[in-house]
């Protein structure tokens with residue numbers, strides 16, 4: 195989906211691209227080499243990881259609410275799994291619009307709506323609810339994804355294409371991916387679950403994958419607009 199949206203947004207003919215909230219640079223590192231790539235993040239430690247992932251990128255420590263770039267500086271400005279974490283998403287989108295040249299594109303990618311999460315079997319639903327609570331405590335707006343098109347309109351960006359990713363095939367994640375997800379979950383839920391309760395959920399999950407009854411879908415939205 196990301197490849198498709200970047201192609202629609204005119205990546206091949208672009209020269210300057212900015213990711214707002216680039217974190218450790220996982221998405222920046224995927225961009226083609228003909229581009230001058232900029233990344234901005236509030237978190238200096240993550241930016242220093244981004245430095246090793248994307249040595250050629252121009253990285254800046256700053257706030258998405260007040261982007262330190264002149265107007266119309268970029269052909270494409272995008273964010274990925276950012277807006278749910280900011281207190282003023284419309285202001286961030288307005289800033290993204292300001293720094294994008296007329297005719298350029300603004301993209302918001304990977305914005306989930308955890309409130310519409312679907313879990314099966316039912317015995318695993320409380321785990322999802324606890325995870326949502328934990329995300330709220332960490333400051334996330336867990337339902338932002340479902341309001342993405344409206345946020346674009348409020349920021350004065352006409353959305354051209356908006357939608358949600360289709361559910362992935364219901365296959366167990368790769369073992370290393372599963373390990374990583376459970377490690378994050380355990381850290382997030384350390385205050386809500388004892389280690390024994392946590393292990394019970396983990397066994398239920400493993401059993402459900404073996405039985406073919408496991409379902410997990412978090413609708414995850416994207417929006418693309420032109421300036």
Ligand SMILES: C[S@@+](CC[C@H](N)C(=O)[O-])C[C@H]1O[C@@H](n2cnc3c(N)ncnc32)[C@H](O)[C@@H]1O
Nearest residue numbers: 215216217220235236237256257258274275279
């Ligand atoms: C969940 S991470 C996503 C990182 C990256 N986009 C990715 O998908 O791998 C969100 C990032 O947004 C950054 N962030 C949050 N609020 C911000 C703000 N107001 N200005 C700039 N960066 C911000 C965080 O420091 C974090 O690195």
